[in-house]
Amino acid sequence: MRSLARNNVVVKGTGKRPIMFSHGFGCDQNMWRFVAPRFEEDHKVVLFDHVGFGGSDLSVYDPGKYGSLQGYVDDVLEICRELDLADVIFVGHSVSAMIGILAAIRDPERIGALVLVGPSPRYINDDGYVGGFTREDVEGLLDSLDSNYLGWSSAMAPVIMGNADRPELGQELTNSFCRTNPEVARQFARVTFLSDNRTDLASVRVPTLVLQCSDDVIAPDAVGEFVHRSIPGSTLVRMRATGHCPNLSAPEETTGAIREFIESLS
Amino acid sequence: MTREPQESDDRLIAEDAESLYEEAPCGYLYTRPDGTLLRVNRTFLEWTGFERAELVGRRFQDLLSIGGRIFHETHFAPLLHMQGFVSEIALDIVTKSGGLLPVLVNSVQKRDAAGLPVLNRTTVFNATDRKKYERELQAARKRAEESARAKSELLSTISHDMRSPLGAILAAAQLLERSGLTPPQQTYVRVLRSSSEALLNLVNHVLDLSRIASGRTTLERRPFDLRQLVLDVMTTLNVRAEEKNLTLRVAIDDDVPDAVLGDPVKLGQILTNLVANAVKFTERGSVAVTVRVKSMAAGRVELDFSVADTGIGIPADRLPHIFEEFTQASYEVGATYGGSGLGLAIVRRLLALHGSEITVESVVDQGSIFRFTIAFEPVDAARAAAADIGRNEAIAGSRMLSGLRALLVDDNAFDAFVLGRALTSWAVTHDVCPTIDQAARQLRDAVYDVVVLSARTANGDVPQAAAHLSAASGRSVPVFVLARSAAEAAALSPGGAIADVLPKPVDTSVLFAKLASVPK
Numbered sequence: 128m129r130s131l132a133r134n135n136v137v138v139k140g141t142g143k144r145p146i147m148f149s150h151g152f153g154c155d156q157n158m159w160r161f162v163a164p165r166f167e168e169d170h171k172v173v174l175f176d177h178v179g180f181g182g183s184d185l186s187v188y189d190p191g192k193y194g195s196l197q198g199y200v201d202d203v204l205e206i207c208r209e210l211d212l213a214d215v216i217f218v219g220h221s222v223s224a225m226i227g228i229l230a231a232i233r234d235p236e237r238i239g240a241l242v243l244v245g246p247s248p249r250y251i252n253d254d255g256y257v258g259g260f261t262r263e264d265v266e267g268l269l270d271s272l273d274s275n276y277l278g279w280s281s282a283m284a285p286v287i288m289g290n291a292d293r294p295e296l297g298q299e300l301t302n303s304f305c306r307t308n309p310e311v312a313r314q315f316a317r318v319t320f321l322s323d324n325r326t327d328l329a330s331v332r333v334p335t336l337v338l339q340c341s342d343d344v345i346a347p348d349a350v351g352e353f354v355h356r357s358i359p360g361s362t363l364v365r366m367r368a369t370g371h372c373p374n375l376s377a378p379e380e381t382t383g384a385i386r387e388f389i390e391s392l393s
Numbered sequence: 394m395t396r397e398p399q400e401s402d403d404r405l406i407a408e409d410a411e412s413l414y415e416e417a418p419c420g421y422l423y424t425r426p427d428g429t430l431l432r433v434n435r436t437f438l439e440w441t442g443f444e445r446a447e448l449v450g451r452r453f454q455d456l457l458s459i460g461g462r463i464f465h466e467t468h469f470a471p472l473l474h475m476q477g478f479v480s481e482i483a484l485d486i487v488t489k490s491g492g493l494l495p496v497l498v499n500s501v502q503k504r505d506a507a508g509l510p511v512l513n514r515t516t517v518f519n520a521t522d523r524k525k526y527e528r529e530l531q532a533a534r535k536r537a538e539e540s541a542r543a544k545s546e547l548l549s550t551i552s553h554d555m556r557s558p559l560g561a562i563l564a565a566a567q568l569l570e571r572s573g574l575t576p577p578q579q580t581y582v583r584v585l586r587s588s589s590e591a592l593l594n595l596v597n598h599v600l601d602l603s604r605i606a607s608g609r610t611t612l613e614r615r616p617f618d619l620r621q622l623v624l625d626v627m628t629t630l631n632v633r634a635e636e637k638n639l640t641l642r643v644a645i646d647d648d649v650p651d652a653v654l655g656d657p658v659k660l661g662q663i664l665t666n667l668v669a670n671a672v673k674f675t676e677r678g679s680v681a682v683t684v685r686v687k688s689m690a691a692g693r694v695e696l697d698f699s700v701a702d703t704g705i706g707i708p709a710d711r712l713p714h715i716f717e718e719f720t721q722a723s724y725e726v727g728a729t730y731g732g733s734g735l736g737l738a739i740v741r742r743l744l745a746l747h748g749s750e751i752t753v754e755s756v757v758d759q760g761s762i763f764r765f766t767i768a769f770e771p772v773d774a775a776r777a778a779a780a781d782i783g784r785n786e787a788i789a790g791s792r793m794l795s796g797l798r799a800l801l802v803d804d805n806a807f808d809a810f811v812l813g814r815a816l817t818s819w820a821v822t823h824d825v826c827p828t829i830d831q832a833a834r835q836l837r838d839a840v841y842d843v844v845v846l847s848a849r850t851a852n853g854d855v856p857q858a859a860a861h862l863s864a865a866s867g868r869s870v871p872v873f874v875l876a877r878s879a880a881e882a883a884a885l886s887p888g889g890a891i892a893d894v895l896p897k898p899v900d901t902s903v904l905f906a907k908l909a910s911v912p913k
Contacts (some may be wrong), residue, residue, distance in 0.1 A: 151467065152467050153464070153467030153468045153471070154467065154468070154471050154472075157472060157475055160475065185746075186747075189611070260459070264459040267458075267460060268459055268460040268463060285830070291693070316442040338706055342427075343466075344454065344462050344463070344466055345463060345466050369427045370427060370428075370466060370470055371467065371470070372466070372468040372471050372474070375470070375471050375474040375475065376426070376427070376470070376474060389422070
């Protein structure tokens with residue numbers, strides 16, 4: 128049961144059909160704290176942290192393995208194997224949407240349906256394709272990550288330290304939200320923002336829901352439409368929720384959309 | 394004279410609070426939960442160069458640099474939603490003129506009675522100076538890291554190129570040793586050999602360390618016999634301990650699993666470095682290794698290891714530094730004892746790979762104790778046996794040597810223990826005597842097929858001691874002599890009562906073959 132400790136896997140719920148929630152860049156499974164509990168009654172809910180984030184085992188972080196999304200795909204499928212899951216509804220946020228797509232292509236028996244929250248197969252604009260960022264934007268971001276030891280990914284530390292006067296928060300804060308190792312965050316940003324998975328979309332053979340937010344800086348409308356057009360038979364739902372994290376800002380709407388999709392499967 | 398606060402005071406304070414809001418030394422913003430700006434104070438406008446009207450309808454995150462915007466969406470906003478506040482996030486605001494203003498941002502989310510977020514209050518601190526210092530620090534750190542990397546690469550390249558010629562020097566010295574030299578020549582060759590060995594040891598340490606530092610070292614997972622590994626390490630180092638008349642002790646708890654899944658090479662390196670150090674820095678007394686179970690759960694056993702010595706100890710003010718590279722407790726230590734100063738640095742890094750740390754307690758002139766904990770996965774015996782060649786040899790041995798009666802004559806309890814363990818695994822019944830006299834009495838009282846005699850215990854005249862023992866048995870039992878070194882083994886030739894000579898540390902497969910030739 129290697130992967131269960133490695134990825135801090137948490138299994139909850141009393142239902143049969145497995146639903147797996149996969150967090151995006153910059154946070155951990157806490158991202159699903161308002162959404163996942165609502166599926167516990169009739170699903171087997173599986174939560175986990177990608178290696179380098181949250182409560183995962185940082186000691187197994189291997190820059191080679193996690194130098195491409197395939198390393199994360201390996202982990203997802205290994206969790207499914209070790210928990211003996213089949214026909215999983217995989218809910219992936221942000222970069223995890225692409226991880227889910229690659230997993231579903233590799234093993235459609237395990238990953239039986241996809242819910243993609245704010246997916247983007249390519250962040251950089253390219254010859255008629257609108258990704259939302261120019262190459263300079265992304266390189267500027269990566270440069271600032273490379274040179275910024277104290278700012279970006281370690282920006283979380285002061286939040287934890289700054290709570291001496293609120294000890295009741297201390298324990299949870301030091302142990303939970305969005306813990307990120309700076310080195311890992313830097314490499315994950317690179318993998319996330321430089322990958323190009325546009326050609327993979329056409330190979331998806333499982334039922335797919337695309338959840339597109341309004342005003343999403345990270346994954347604009349045009350990108351959601353591109354994903355929808357490229358995945359055969361997929362459903363696109365435009366949400367009223369704004370920003371990149373409807374799972375936090377609009378849990379009701381997000382839950383409703385996922386439920387409607389699941390009902391349409393049976 | 395005091396007076397009660399009056400209504401006019403409240404008004405004055407309210408007016409002043411308003412101007413405090415506008416002119417405070419930080420930016421104050423109110424936004425909707427989605428970031429839309431509702432109210433901005435004058436300080437913020439002055440810093441950014443915007444007019445109030447230009448910010449109406451814009452969102453806070455739209456004012457950030459691209460990198461900051463991504464950070465806002467992936468970190469800042471989620472965190473604010475989850476915990477209701479964020480503190481001291483470093484971001485860059487793009488000012489009206491296009492410049493970047495480094496800021497530290499704090500936000501608090503206001504919620505309504507139903508717990509839904511309705512308003513964010515954000516405080517912005519100007520971090521221009523701090524950012525400048527951070528950049529300088531980063532640049533300095535980067536330079537230092539690069540220079541350290543360049544140095545260690547150079548060192549690693551040189552070390553690598555030194556290894557082959559050193560190997561050749563050592564091999565030549567060993568050949569020379571066996572070529573019938575005069576006593577002074579033998580001394581010169583011994584110096585040549587021990588110096589080359591020390592140098593090779595240093596070179597190997599440098600290479601080990603640079604390999605770990607470069608991240609090329611990963612942990613293996615394969616089944617191994619933990620007891621055997623500890624004993625192998627001790628057996629190798631017992632030769633050096635014996636030269637200094639030190640006692641080596643091993644205590645492994647009975648509930649420590651025989652076979653575990655882990656990295657035997659790395660554990661061997663850790664123990665070898667620690668025990669070698671302990672032997673090196675101990676002049677009198679003992680070196681003891683213990684292994685105990687700290688916790689046991691399904692599929693996971695945590696083992697506490699300790700290496701204790703009765704050596705020179707480490708002064709308290711040097712303790713924090715002994716795990717640093719190229720560091721020894723003092724200049725005198727380096728001069729007296731030699732060594733690379735890398736052993737403990739390697740141990741520390743190898744333990745870090747295991748997610749573990751080493752601790753040390755030490756009292757000057759009394760000794761030191763090093764402790765660490767590693768978690769392994771226990772392996773069931775059948776699976777371990779398949780992977781363990783030693784065990785198969787033991788099974789074959791129990792058929793070939795079963796019934797053989799041996800007397801071990803060795804005053805080194807550790808060697809006797811290790812050898813006894815091998816004999817037991819081959820089903821050879823045996824007794825141990827620490828002195829020649831006791832052994833002679835034992836041989837008169839009981840019947841043995843073979844005597845295994847440590848040259849050290851024979852105390853000088855090995856052939857005579859062998860003859861004495863053989864005669865005492867009354868049936869001329871063959872005597873196998875265990876020499877202290879290859880050189881001593883070469884000097885002692887079989888003949889008379891001496892059936893054969895083997896150097897310590899004993900290669901058990903060679904001993905096995907020798908014993909197989911003894912008539913029962």
